[in-house]
Amino acid sequence: MTPFSTDLPASVPDGVPDSGPRTTDAAWDPRQYAVFSGHRGRPFADLLARVDTDAPELVVDLGCGPGELTLGLAERWPDARIIGVDSSPDMLGRARELDRAGRVEWVEASAEDWDPTGSGASIDVLVTNATLQWVPGHLRLIPSWIESLTPGGIFAMQVPSNFDAPSHRLMREVAARHPRAADLQPGLDRARAVARPETYAALLLDLAPEVDVWQTTYQHVLPAAPDGDPHPVLEWVRGTGLRPVLGVLEADERERFVRDYERELDTAYPRRSFGVLFPFTRTFAVARTPR
Numbered sequence: 001m002t003p004f005s006t007d008l009p010a011s012v013p014d015g016v017p018d019s020g021p022r023t024t025d026a027a028w029d030p031r032q033y034a035v036f037s038g039h040r041g042r043p044f045a046d047l048l049a050r051v052d053t054d055a056p057e058l059v060v061d062l063g064c065g066p067g068e069l070t071l072g073l074a075e076r077w078p079d080a081r082i083i084g085v086d087s088s089p090d091m092l093g094r095a096r097e098l099d100r101a102g103r104v105e106w107v108e109a110s111a112e113d114w115d116p117t118g119s120g121a122s123i124d125v126l127v128t129n130a131t132l133q134w135v136p137g138h139l140r141l142i143p144s145w146i147e148s149l150t151p152g153g154i155f156a157m158q159v160p161s162n163f164d165a166p167s168h169r170l171m172r173e174v175a176a177r178h179p180r181a182a183d184l185q186p187g188l189d190r191a192r193a194v195a196r197p198e199t200y201a202a203l204l205l206d207l208a209p210e211v212d213v214w215q216t217t218y219q220h221v222l223p224a225a226p227d228g229d230p231h232p233v234l235e236w237v238r239g240t241g242l243r244p245v246l247g248v249l250e251a252d253e254r255e256r257f258v259r260d261y262e263r264e265l266d267t268a269y270p271r272r273s274f275g276v277l278f279p280f281t282r283t284f285a286v287a288r289t290p291r
């Protein structure tokens with residue numbers, strides 16, 4: 001196998017930062033993240049539908065979050081050893097609570113530092129869902145993850161690709177006119193480390209003979225909260241992309257930011273009789289190593 005170019009520039013052509021601040025400094029909130037768990041679970045199911053293997057021995061969920069979806073892997077493959085890796089102690093705490101039977105091995109590690117050979121066995125399925133957008137150097141890491149797979153092993157990833165959607169564009173615009181714009185910038189950059197689908201396809205095709213890369217735009221219908229209640233798109237991004245931005249502001253500054261941003265969201269995503277339509281594009285990639 002030819003390793004993918006090891007001399008990527010500091011910022012690769014489609015804007016994926018190759019390094020940057022890690023996310024472990026801004027606490028994740030499992031409760032906020034769970035608000036739209038039904039919508040967030042759908043891409044995971046669509047990704048796993050393309051993972052065609054009957055009896056894997058070792059399955060890893062990298063960036064496992066609060067664990068519900070990882071426990072779903074344990075249900076699908078009851079005889080497999082399942083490891084959930086995440087850098088957030090809060091997310092792992094929730095995962096341990098949910099896993100009453102102690103079915104999964106929960107490991108606290110960042111994707112950057114995690115050793116894929118550390119479990120003592122080769123990995124049959126490595127899943128990473130809605131996580132690599134938080135890992136700026138992931139294009140460099142993917143080859144070593146693929147190398148750690150068994151023959152015929154599967155790497156399956158999904159990342160959001162909606163950074164030019166109004167939800168994120170408006171966040172950047174409100175931040176740009178904020179008095180502390182310079183302080184907000186690193187947080188805005190942090191969750192954008194996503195490449196174009198063709199970049200993932202080229203990288204993976206260099207490493208594995210069977211590769212499937214695709215994009216889907218979901219038309220999520222979010223419940224329309226009555227006027228005066230938080231806009232549902234605000235609630236959605238509060239659980240993810242808005243976290244590092246709000247994390248640097250004081251309480252009163254935060255309130256003002258949220259008020260300005262929500263006003264823009266109300267225009268971009270109107271509350272209708274059926275709810276709020278929230279289109280969301282995601283990129284998926286599945287690669288299988290030679291059997």
Ligand SMILES: C[S@@+](CC[C@H](N)C(=O)[O-])C[C@H]1O[C@@H](n2cnc3c(N)ncnc32)[C@H](O)[C@@H]1O
Pocket residue numbers: 022023024028040044062063064065066069085086087088091109110111112128129130131134135240
């Ligand atoms: C959007 S959540 C996705 C969780 C789960 N995979 C899901 O689909 O519901 C992103 C997760 O990535 C984790 N994460 C962020 N940066 C990480 C890093 N550098 N290494 C490992 N996990 C990270 C967060 O703690 C969070 O649990």
